[in-house]
Amino acid sequence: MSHDHDHPSYLQHHFDTPEQQFTSSKLGMWLFLATEVLMFGGLFCAYSVYRGNHPEIFMYAHQFLDTKLGAINTVVLLCSSLTMAWAVRAAQLGQKRLLPFMLILTLAGAFGFMGIKYIEYSSKFDHGLLWARAYEPHEEGHHGDDHGDGHEAGAADHGAAHDGGDDHGDADHNGAADHNGASDHNGDAAHEAAAGDHGGEQAEALPDGVLEILPSGLKVEKSTIAPPGSAPSGTVLTVSDDGHGEHHGPEPEKTKVFFSIYFLMTGLHGIHVLGGIVVIFWLLFKSLGGAFGPEYYTPVDLVGLYWHLVDLIWIFLFPLLYLIH
């Protein structure tokens, strides 16, 4: 404004020059990428802690992930990274036909990735290989026979199957099993019941878990810690070292946490892919209108950076989840 020389339409009033605006946007984007790295860093931390302390569950459970699909997805994502980088190049060189073409290829990669992810997820759902509370694997051969019975008895009273002495080893037989089974199928109904109708069956009408209410209004609550005696942990299992070649083997304790981590990491990553799809579509529409050229291609560049970061995270997720030896 204070300068009289040409002020292009894409230059915002508080910047003096296009270069200043461009480098500012770039800096902002890198800061944003840093926040993404730290956010995923939390999940990598959870991963490391569980893998560091319970390597056997990772050895065991990664067998249920399909390495081939994971590898294909890696290739798909790497290729879409190339087309994205190429799109930036096309924008910089003012290749107005090539830019949308490259964006479409990138989108194809993104959709391909999500499609394969969908196949993987649905097979996990089919086999009940889900996050901890919903975890109830039921494939022939890798779970005790008695578990299979429980499954046939129907999903509705799965809690009973838990009591049948399965080899989960998750120490939730006593009391906790009710909690676990109920929440599997009825969502939070158990919780809500406890909150809503205070002690339907309890004579003194005390809220669940409350022993008594003192005259001062203070509640004396029951301990929610179950001592060792009352909650026998499942059969102690050891995993054979050669978990890889031979399929399955006995299931270690806490295996369900692996699937929690798997769904969290790939899920958050998948959400980022979906976000990428949205912004690349936006770029596509803008580029068809000829919005980008050598002087102004900042959005293409920034979306590119984002897309490469999504790729980058997958580069780590693939070996960490699928390729455990």
Add this chain to the structure above:
Amino acid sequence: MSTPETKRGGLPHQPPGNTLGKENYLNASRGFLSWALTLDHKRIGLMYLVSILTAFLGGGLAALYVRTELIAPGQTLGDADMYNQAFTLHGAIMVFLFIIPGIPAALGNFVLPLLLGAKDVAFPRLNLASYWLWVCGAIFAVISLATGGVDTGWTFYTPYSSSTTTSVIPIVTGVFILGFSSIFTGLNFIVTTHKLRPKNMGWFNMPLVMWALYSTAIIQVLATPVLAITLLLLIAERAMGIGIFDPALGGDAVLFQHFFWFYSHPAVYIMILPAMGIISELIAVFSRKHIFGYTFIAYSSVAIAIFGFIVWGHHMFTSGQSDLLNMIFAALTFSVSIPSAIKIWNWLATLYKGSISWDTPMLYALSFIILFTIGGLTGLFLGMLAVDVFLHDTYFVVAHFHYVMFGGTVIAFLGGLFYWWPKMTGRMYSETSGRLSAALIFIGFNLTFFIQFILGSQGMPRRYFDYLPRYEFYHQVSTIGAYITALGFMVAAYSLAMSLVRGKLAPANPWGGNSLEWHTTSPPPLHNFEGEPRSDDPYDYGDWKWDDSVEGFVRKDAEATA
């Protein structure tokens, strides 16, 4: 442009440099949408200010409820559940809705571009988004309140937070959103500081509050994402039962505390660093003396930001954290006291032989130095492993925390608010009521919290609804102190509100500061400066002299700015 405002012209005296009734950012455009969709950092700052003060009122009322409940043993106002919800509400509102956005997003938004001589922040739309995200987060907090409240405390520790039946998910979602609001502010400030300084302003010509805001922004960007993932995991824990933090499902509850404090220790520096920045300005301006040890104060801000990341485990000494980590974190914790102490000494050296004027902002600044010193020194007790095992989760911690957060941040926030108020509104407040508010808050605060050190060291646990009769006296003193503090806030609010009605019109530079915001009019025009601002040493006050006719400072080389 001046016609609709002429009746304001009827006021006694309009000093040069005051633009009320003329063109300024407040009347540059009109209507609700011109505020709700504004990209002007000054308006966004004001909207933030009004919003966070509303939140502060809510959090303050919750605090008064808590103190009133504790005035006598047993039930006083409501039952124990009500009490649990009140202190959770107080903590969550004050931390996430008030203190964290308080100085950076409200005051910082207003002054940061002015301090840099810039027209705006680097990303004005992101700035607006940040504000509306704040509003969104606040709405979720209200939803949580309406659907039964939360009783986990502001720290949301598992496994309780994953098993309580209160409405945890809404408030955690709200805090998650507030986290993004905070990240966007930080990101914006970093880029603005890097890219929008005037050509002749090097890093070491920036006012120190800029260094503080910059260091704060680093923490906001690097720490807040970890809070986001923590809260996401907590939501997933409750909604889906992922079990990462739930021992019943094979998880690890202590890990939650690592996650939470990896953010929340640095977050206390998000809260205190900008406060320290304001104090550096106030001490120098009201001593009319160049700040002592500029580079030390500047670097100590950055050092605090970095050290802040390696000490989080001092919140977990009694959580089941291993002895090895306890020792590592206890040792590292002492390192953060060094840069804070550097600041204190430099402020004291600045005051030494200064010609001190006892204006309201200065009273707050001096309060800050006293209270923050007490807060900082009592932190050493808590950082020391052996002592902390005894003091952990007692009122000693409550007192320490409030000396830093309230005695530190809130006091500095008020100091900054009174300092920049004339710039924001173009009005002067009454010094009498301003000083009275500072004195009342200082007295009330000490009455409330100093006695809690004693209470805590005698073994009174925090967050308890009931207590033994022998603690009653201390609790009563504390509650009376809280009422006096509340009175102080009412006086402060009265003082500022009345200034809008019948305050004197403010000159461009009422305090004689030399940072760039005093080089423009009060209130500033829409694009902040007429022409290119000329920046020099922000702590060299030699160019300004008091002028009785203006009731403010004017440049000695007076090219009369009429």
Add this chain to the structure above:
Amino acid sequence: MASSTDGKHVPHVVPLWILIGVLAILLILTWATVAVTSFDFGSNMNLVVAMVIAVIKAALVVMFFMHLVWDRPFNTVIFVSALAFVGLFIILALLDTGQYQPTMIPGYTAAGGVVP
């Protein structure tokens, strides 16, 4: 690094052979990281090998696809410090949980819900 005196932005264009070459290396490394899983390198070395390959791949993406080698150095500082803080977080959390795991009493469990 693109800059010019009059403040106009001059883009830095990455040659096509670099982009395609990087992709080729990435694909080869992907093949390699799958292939090495059939060898047993002994205690945790498989993890180390997999991570080294992943870090090389990530570095290629960051440096060339994301332009970082030609970009302003401060952007590298930001990215590397983000990684450093993640590393700090993971190392300390891992160190701690590894220490206290053995001290946990087997069978103790927070019941989560209500003990009958």
